[in-house]
Amino acid sequence: MNRRRITPGSVLRWVWLTVVVVVVVFPVYVTVVTALLPEGDVAAGRLVPVPSRLTLDNVRAALDSAPLARQYLVSVGATAVQAGAQLVTAALAAYALVFPRWRGRGLAFALVLATLAFPGESLVIPNFETVSGLGLRDSLLGIVVPYLAAGYAVFLLRQAFLALPREVWEAARLDGCGELRALLHVVLPMARPQLITAAMWCALSAWNGYFWPLLITDSPQRRTIQVGLAQLVVDQATTPAVIYAGTLLVLLPTLLLVLFGQRFLVRGLAARVTT
Template sequence: MNRVKRIRPGSVARWLWLGAVVLVVVLPVYVTVVTALLPRSDVAAGRLLPVPGRLTLDNVRFALDAAPLARQYLVSVAVTVGQAGAQLVTAALAAYALVFPRWRGRGIVFGLVLATLAFPGESLVIPNFELVTGLGLRDTLLGVVIPYLAAGYAVFLLRQAFLALPRETWEAARLDGCGDLRALLHVVLPMARPQLVTAAMWCALSAWNGYFWPLLITDSPQRRTIQVGLAQLVVDQATSPAVIYAGTLLVLLPTLLLVLFGQRFLVRGLASRVTT
């Protein structure tokens, strides 16, 4: 006689809760994608939940013609690659110096790195604006990137990852004649690959979603990022929600692809043991 597995009320409540969370996360993405691809006449019908029917790319093409989104897209990609790459390099070097070499005062230095996380970004806007303007980099790509060449959270994340690595492996590499840079590139970073990918995703998403600083430091639309261009598109196309959704889809697509393709590393990086 087959035994019927008893369903516990706690399991049912847990699945219902997870289903509600998934619905809250997925529903806005669904509405954005479907509305962006529907004809404007169907969107004007004002349905609460859009139903996929005849899909078209006309809204996307109109959004690209209504604002220089294609150019701003390239600017955002360049900003994301430059800013995230610089933050990863500085974070890896700083985390290595804070973990493996023995030197006096590294605990104090790490405390100062953590202290930078307590300062809101808005409090640094004026000093950064004066610095970038004084260097003659206003309304340039470098002016957007230069205040964010390092990030305290990325240093913290990689330091915790390096602390969880066996120190004996690093010591063996040093005894074999590896210098600090070679030990970092060929020994430490390969062992901390999941956390490195997690830090890279965090840096890339932060750079891609930046809005206030690119808006402040740039003047011409061609040198602004896609986030700023989307805000201007919302103002210009206030009476055409389908076009606004199409612009939102263009901004949302890279983040979705980044999370989907990096999900395996992201879960491994966040689930790894944190050592203090």
């Protein structure tokens, strides 16, 4: 029976991976456990909290002290609309940049890449003036309108489509498939791991947005959960367990998304990329 030989290099790799896992998992563990501990146990100030007694009182207190439930719905709606729109526009743009032959395709892709060079903060004032002029301030549409398309999602799907066999698309076109049908029934099924990776990136980016929702909304009921969490930190500065409970509410969707989509995420990021 062949046994894998243990070398100093493999030991160092395992030690390094263990350290990385601990560094990544430890803050999540502290957040989850502290959010469910009674306030008295949190006040003890342990570096590593021990889940001896668990309660949902902190979660209830966080929901009662701020309109987090309403803000949660706003965040879910904004994430669904923004991520869905970005995925649709990215798929259409990437398809147009890869399969049809047309003059100026390289220039169009260069313009898409150029959008990645501009920091988001530089576009805040024009976006604010535009959204306010459309009468969408302090609304769900006002939160998502400036972000209905994303250059990085276009880049990611373009690179994925480039790795697909062009002959399959040409065969579909010869069989009478239109452009939209070829995209939906031929291209996207073959690029499903990268499509799911792009969808996860769009969803996480939308969910974690903070500055723009804070700027474009005025009433607490129309703000996202991230803005509500910042206000919760101010209002509950003397009760850290309640703050951890609010943080847990924000953390759960992203944590579940990564856990259930990690298989597609790894396949999408590890896929061969061509230029």
